[in-house]
Amino acid sequence: MKRTSRDIRTANRSLVLRHAIAASPVSRPALARATGLSQATVATLVGELLELGVLVEAGFEESGGGRPRGLVAVDAExxxxxxxxxxxxxxxxxxxxxxxxxxxxxxxxxxxxxxxxxxxxxxxxxxxxxxxxxxxxxxxxxxxxxxxxxxxxxxxxxxxxxxxxxxxxxxxxxxxxxxxxxxxxxxxxxxxCVVAELWFGAARGRDDAVVVNLGTGVGAGLAFGGGPHRGASNSAGEWGHTTLVLDGRPCHCGRRGCVETYVGAPGILRTVAELDPGSALLRAGDQTAALDALAAAIERGDPTAEAALRRTAHCLGAAIGDLVNLLDPEVVVLTGWVARRLGRRLLDVVRPAVATHALPRPSAAVEILLSPIGANxxxxxxxxxxxxxxxxxxxxxxx
Amino acid sequence: MKRTSRDIRTANRSLVLRHAIAASPVSRPALARATGLSQATVATLVGELLELGVLVEAGFEESGGGRPRGLVAVDAExxxxxxxxxxxxxxxxxxxxxxxxxxxxxxxxxxxxxxxxxxxxxxxxxxxxxxxxxxxxxxxxxxxxxxxxxxxxxxxxxxxxxxxxxxxxxxxxxxxxxxxxxxxxxxxxxxxCVVAELWFGAARGRDDAVVVNLGTGVGAGLAFGGGPHRGASNSAGEWGHTTLVLDGRPCHCGRRGCVETYVGAPGILRTVAELDPGSALLRAGDQTAALDALAAAIERGDPTAEAALRRTAHCLGAAIGDLVNLLDPEVVVLTGWVARRLGRRLLDVVRPAVATHALPRPSAAVEILLSPIGANxxxxxxxxxxxxxxxxxxxxxxx
Missing domain, CATH: 3.30.420.40 (ATPase, nucleotide binding domain)
Structure with a gap:
């Protein structure tokens, strides 16, 4: 797992390019300020990115007197x-x-x-x-x-x-x-998901971020020091298979009480069934249709749907609160098709639930946001x- | 939370010095190989550390022919x-x-x-x-x-x-x-604890490590990319206040079911009391004496003590398994006075418990070790x- 100088160079090229994409056209000194790298290092990296055809020279900046500064921009073409x-x-x-x-x-x-x-x-x-x-x-x-x-x-x-x-x-x-x-x-x-949020979404410019992916399965993309955390076997982020309830609901992974069994789509529908085994929401069709029906029922104030949302928020608040206490991130981003379907209503109940479960200091330091990335x-x-x-x-x- | 070039220089100086402490006397090319930094960067950093009086020149290496290579060593004095x-x-x-x-x-x-x-x-x-x-x-x-x-x-x-x-x-x-x-x-x-293990203990040379500190309170020191992870408010590592049992045992932090309430010293003694309210172990004196008595009772095969150890290992296995699934570290190091007292017997029951709870791939990638640091x-x-x-x-x- 030793970082090689090649890894460091790739990471630094990415860092410079990420800032160039955010701010094109941009001067080399501005890139040095934004990345924390030295001006000499940035000059070398920009030279390499020009050579690779990823950046192009893009004229000069007004400098109010002194020598005009060259600008570079991403070569979209x-x-x-x-x-x-x-x-x-x-x-x-x-x-x-x-x-x-x-x-x-x-x-x-x-x-x-x-x-x-x-x-x-x-x-x-x-x-x-x-x-x-x-x-x-x-x-x-x-x-x-x-x-x-x-x-x-x-x-x-x-x-x-x-x-x-x-x-x-x-x-x-x-x-x-x-x-x-x-x-x-x-x-x-x-x-x-975590790379998309770091480059283009709610984690732009952040060092430490958690991207909570809610779908049929659930997981957490982690970023530390501005880059994705992969772990020793590229398996980091299996938050869905961390324990929320010791010896709780059985999980398809063979263990019990995993976060996924409470806040993944099948887990949410199981919560609906526990609250009201005869609920019409469970007869809406496949899982996607059932989540659509749940989102609509929440909107119209259906008591079972609202109770299921509260119960899900209690579980999700504890599970995200655990991530906040353990990792103390700057931002937690909610993404995935379940998060997109429940949207604002989910965010509104999850934020106070996290605040209840997390310790005051890391809770005050974290923002909880929906992913702003519209496309996939x-x-x-x-x-x-x-x-x-x-x-x-x-x-x-x-x- | 932006890293400045000063932060990067400090981190690189630490990285070089850490390897120099491990391998003194050592040549500059060997330091470049060990750190993944370029030879030019290492030469600059070694120059700075010589200037600071932390390193000294220490003769030459046999080079079997070519120009002899200069060695540097830590200046302990x-x-x-x-x-x-x-x-x-x-x-x-x-x-x-x-x-x-x-x-x-x-x-x-x-x-x-x-x-x-x-x-x-x-x-x-x-x-x-x-x-x-x-x-x-x-x-x-x-x-x-x-x-x-x-x-x-x-x-x-x-x-x-x-x-x-x-x-x-x-x-x-x-x-x-x-x-x-x-x-x-x-x-x-x-x-x-995590810095001590990175520089001198079981996390030496590792990028991604978790140091599990078991005492009256419990916490986890985290390291990613070879350095300590502090988080947005320097609060990272509050693993003791992550949820093991949703709505479980009350915790002094005001929440319920925290890991600490099961595997901290008071939590372990509570488990003993649940198993046998009249146990003599609970009358051994203060908490430290009670843990000593528990360790001795485990050694002589006392059934209540062994049951308490198994129950603690079940909880600790799930809670460490969660860290393994989420973070996929290279090593988990057990430290703190409770880990030192229970020692090998704890390790022997925790390893299979983690293997039961963690997913196969990150579980195969992680080593679980007792801290080798004898001193505090x-x-x-x-x-x-x-x-x-x-x-x-x-x-x-x-x-």
Missing amino acids: GGALVGVDVAETYVHVEVVDLALRVLGRAHAELTPEDGDPARAARRIADAVRDATERAAAGRRVLGVGISMPGMVDREGGVSVFAANWNWHGVPLLALLAEHLPHPLHLDNPMRA PVSLGAATFALEGALSPGAGAPR | GGALVGVDVAETYVHVEVVDLALRVLGRAHAELTPEDGDPARAARRIADAVRDATERAAAGRRVLGVGISMPGMVDREGGVSVFAANWNWHGVPLLALLAEHLPHPLHLDNPMRA PVSLGAATFALEGALSPGAGAPR
Whole structure:
């Protein structure tokens, strides 16, 4: 786990580029102030990013007297990046330019039969080709980032374990490389979400952030010192499988009382069933339809729906309060389809619940926010993996 | 929370010095390999540490032909550092040389009356003077690091909240400065423990570590990327106040079901009382005597003691398993007086309990160890605060 000087250079290039994307056009001294790096280091890094074709010279700044300062800007036209969100029931692809603005999308539903690894790779590659042929026409594709749920061996490009398809050790990148000629980068949705918030969302400019991802499963993307925390086996963030109730509800992971069994979509619906086994909300159709029905019932003041929201907030407040007490982050960002569906109403009950559970000092220091990223944050984050890959010394100049 | 270039320089100086302490005498290229920094950066940092009088030139390395390589070593004689562990019932002071070898100690019991802030500062200052006059004779004292339980404002030198003396906003460093002429540095015991393990203990050379401190209270010192994680308000690590049992045992913090209420010394004794309200273990005297009696009873196979150990391991296994799932550390180090007293017997039951609760991949990646630091790790860590303070650019050359 030793950081090499190459890792440090990649991290510093990313840091400078992230600030350049936020503030283009920008001078080198302004980048030095924003990043905390020395002016000499910033000058070197900017030179490398110009060489890579990611930044371009962009005229001069008014300096009110002295020598005019050169400006640099992100070269949005310098290439295209592809981000892929592989989920339980779909694959979603976004193509973005170097300023990470969306150029185009593709979406395909996946069926249980698509769980065959070779077939899954073909379906993913088809969606990537579909999106890039339409959106990236004439631009060089610098890389493809893929977010795959479950446990991921990032360096090896292997899906170590994916519960949805019962995959164990599937060499996903090797399978994809048979179809796609681009540099490929693999990681999991928690890492994608935290990278998306760090570069473009509610964690911009923050050092220490937690991105709470609420969906069918739940997890927490962690950032410390301004970068994603991956852990010793790239498994960090399995907050969904931390204990909220010792010996509580059984979890599909084989343990009991996991956070996920209370605040994941199936857990919330179980809470509804415990409150009112005959609730019409449980007959709304699939899980997504049931959550939509729950959100609508909360809006119209349905007592069971409101009780389920309060009970969920009690659990979520304790579980997020635990993250606040342990990690003392600057910001906790709520993301994922369940958070998007319940939105403001969830935030309004979770904030006081966290304040009740967390200690006063870290509670006063933290902001709890909904993700401001409108598009799919997982595919945006995955596109950022490809950008970070392209910035790695030795990856080869994209031009 | 923006890192400044000064912070980065301090961190890099610490990184180089930490490796130099571990491997003195050592060549500059070896330091570059060990730290991941470039050879040019290491050459600059070594120059600064020579200038500060912390390193000295130490001859040449056999190079089997080519130009002989210069070696540097820690200048143990270059000064003295003082580490102070302020606990609920005592103040413990250690004086160390620049290789952080112990030169001398002082110890004083504290009574509830010592909770008056001015009086506490006087008692602490007396103990520091007592130790330095005997141990540091002829050496310049480069700084004094103080570990104070509770919530600490590190930059301001203020004890924000200390439960033992019901302190709120006591300007401890300002009070101590009336008695002590040295540079003073304040932080909490969790930070002291993690710094001690990073520099001298079971987390040496690791990037991501968790130091679990088991005493009357419990907490977790966190390290990411090779340095201590402090959080947005220097409150990170309040693992003792994360939820193990939602709505469980009441905690002195006002919440319920906190980890501390199950695995802190009073929590363990409560478990004994739940198992056998008439147990002789509960009549052994104060809490320390009761834990000694428990350790002895475990050794002789007493059924209540063994049941209490198993129940504690079940709780501790779940709570440490949560840390493993969330943070995916390389190592979890058990420290604190309760861990020292129960020792090997605790480790033997905690390891399988963690394996049961943690997910397979992060569980396979983590080592669970007892702290190898024989002396008081809190005062050793506090002395390291003083060393890191002396390494900060602008702190003034210690010579």
